[in-house]
Amino acid sequence: MKNVKLGKTSLSASAIVQGCMRINSLSGKELERLVLSDLDIGINFFDHADCYGSGDCEKLFGDVLTANPGLRNKMILQTKCGILTGDLYYFDFSKKHIIEAVEKSLARLRTDHVDFLLLHRPDALVEPEEVAAAFDQLEASGKVLHFGVSNQNPLQMELLKKCVQQPLEINQLQFSIVHTGMIDAGFNVNTKFPESVDHDRGILEYCRIHDCTIQAWSPFQYGMIEGVFLDNPNFPQVNKKINEIAKKYNITNSALAIAWILRHPAHMQAIVGSTNSTRLVDISKAGDIEITREDWYEIYHSAGNIIP
Numbered sequence: 001m002k003n004v005k006l007g008k009t010s011l012s013a014s015a016i017v018q019g020c021m022r023i024n025s026l027s028g029k030e031l032e033r034l035v036l037s038d039l040d041i042g043i044n045f046f047d048h049a050d051c052y053g054s055g056d057c058e059k060l061f062g063d064v065l066t067a068n069p070g071l072r073n074k075m076i077l078q079t080k081c082g083i084l085t086g087d088l089y090y091f092d093f094s095k096k097h098i099i100e101a102v103e104k105s106l107a108r109l110r111t112d113h114v115d116f117l118l119l120h121r122p123d124a125l126v127e128p129e130e131v132a133a134a135f136d137q138l139e140a141s142g143k144v145l146h147f148g149v150s151n152q153n154p155l156q157m158e159l160l161k162k163c164v165q166q167p168l169e170i171n172q173l174q175f176s177i178v179h180t181g182m183i184d185a186g187f188n189v190n191t192k193f194p195e196s197v198d199h200d201r202g203i204l205e206y207c208r209i210h211d212c213t214i215q216a217w218s219p220f221q222y223g224m225i226e227g228v229f230l231d232n233p234n235f236p237q238v239n240k241k242i243n244e245i246a247k248k249y250n251i252t253n254s255a256l257a258i259a260w261i262l263r264h265p266a267h268m269q270a271i272v273g274s275t276n277s278t279r280l281v282d283i284s285k286a287g288d289i290e291i292t293r294e295d296w297y298e299i300y301h302s303a304g305n306i307i308p
Contacts (some may be wrong), residue, residue, distance in 0.1 A: 001042025002268045002287035006076075007095040007169025008211045009146055011110075011115070013045040013076050015262050016286050017215060018280075019273035020046055024053035024060055025274055032064045040075055041284045047172075047215070049080035049120055050105050062110035066251055072111055079105045080120035080150055080172075091123035098134035102143055103215045115143040118172055121151050121159075134164035139166060148172070154206040171207055173200075175216035175268070176301050177238060177260055178229045191308055204266060214268045216261050220254065230254060241302035245295050256299075259288035263296050 002015040023031055048058050058079065058293050065072050081101035082091050102117060117138065118132070119250075125145050138144040148170030149157060157168055175182060182204040188196035207214050222229045229235045230242070240251070246256040261270045274280055301307060 001286060002262060004213065004269055006116075007146070007213050008167050009147070009169055011076065011146075013269070014043045015267075015269055016043050016258065017045045017047050017269050017271040019217070019271040020048045020057050020061060020279070021052045021202050021273050022057075022275055024056040026060070028060065028063055028067075030275075031060055032067065034275055034277055034280075035061075035071070036068075038280065040069075042287065043284065044074065045076045045078065045125045045269065045282070047078050047080075048105070048109070049083070050101050051080075051083045051085055051120070052104040054085070054102070055108055058105055058108035062108050064112045076115045077109065077111065078116035078118065078170075079109070080115050080118040081105070082120040082123060091121055091125075091286055093126040093131055095130040095131075095134040095137075098131065099137060102138055106143060109159065113143050113145060115176055116170060117147055117148045118148045118170060119152070122156050126159070128160050128163035131160055132165065135164055135166050135188055146170075152199040153203050155201060157206070157212075168210075168212055170213045170215055171203065172215040172217055172271070173203065174218050174221075174224075174230070175214070175257055175261060176219045177220060177257055177299055178222045178235065178305070179218070180300065180305060183300075184305065187305075188308055193306065193308065195306065208266050214266055215271055217271045219257055219261055219270050219272065230257060235303075238299070238303040240306050241299055245291070245299065249289055249291065251289065252282045255286040256291070257284050258283055259289055259291050260296060260299050263288060263291050 003012045004015050005012050036236050060080055081098055082093050135147055137243050146169050147166045150172035152171060182200050184195040185198035220228045220230055240254055242253045246253045260272045261268055272283055
């Protein structure tokens with residue numbers, strides 16, 4: 001399994017991350033088997049959020065940790081906070097909410113600390129001073145070791161850094177073969193093509209400059225939540241090319257979709273939300289190969305992207 005260095009830390013972790021958003025569909029024993037299988041194939045990074053399953057995902061994971069003493073020390077554990085759901089869906093980066101959210105996540109996960117805490121989507125009412133105070137308290141207590149963000153652009157990160165002293169080590173961003181906005185704008189600099197519009201304000205380059213690890217979420221999805229593009233008849237050209245190149249490397253189309261992400265020199269992690277151990281074993285082979293530059297560009301072009 002390919003490992004990547006995380007931000008400016010001394011930590012190295014699996015390039016493939018186990019996403020835990022859907023693990024509440026599993027029984028306790030099924031989840032235990034999934035976690036143990038992940039570790040066996042080299043996936044040692046587990047991504048949570050306090051809103052996944054309204055907290056049930058963290059609780060189920062905590063049950064597995066409790067039933068397997070010593071397992072916690074074999075993994076890197078991440079959670080996110082800031083999204084509130086219910087009658088109203090909104091965001092809260094206040095000091096009070098961040099600290100309370102972490103306390104609740106730790107209780108559900110049955111651990112005394114998380115390795116990474118990310119702010120989950122931007123809060124328009126963010127006050128950097130409050131975030132800084134929350135991070136300082138959580139770091140001083142040892143409850144959070146490292147910090148980051150999710151779905152934030154460079155100026156939003158810079159605003160936080162005005163007060164936050166801890167490095168922002170991770171930014172979780174949507175990225176896949178058919179969701180390539182972070183790359184498209186770079187190809188189309190100095191043109192008037194629609195793809196030249198930079199919706200993300202150079203976030204890819206910003207993260208590379210500042211040694212912030214990008215975690216690619218929804219690597220098999222198109223749009224936000226519309227569905228997967230692999231084996232989807234609405235995406236015939238890209239699937240034809242993916243299947244052709246996957247055969248060349250003797251891997252599945254899912255593994256190739258991840259290998260395409262990992263080939264980028266930004267040294268991203270890819271978050272895979274599958275709860276099928278067999279599929280994850282197949283996907284993990286993406287961490288053992290490096291596709292050629294030509295194959296990478298062929299796949300990008302087959303997704304309907306114009307290279308000027």
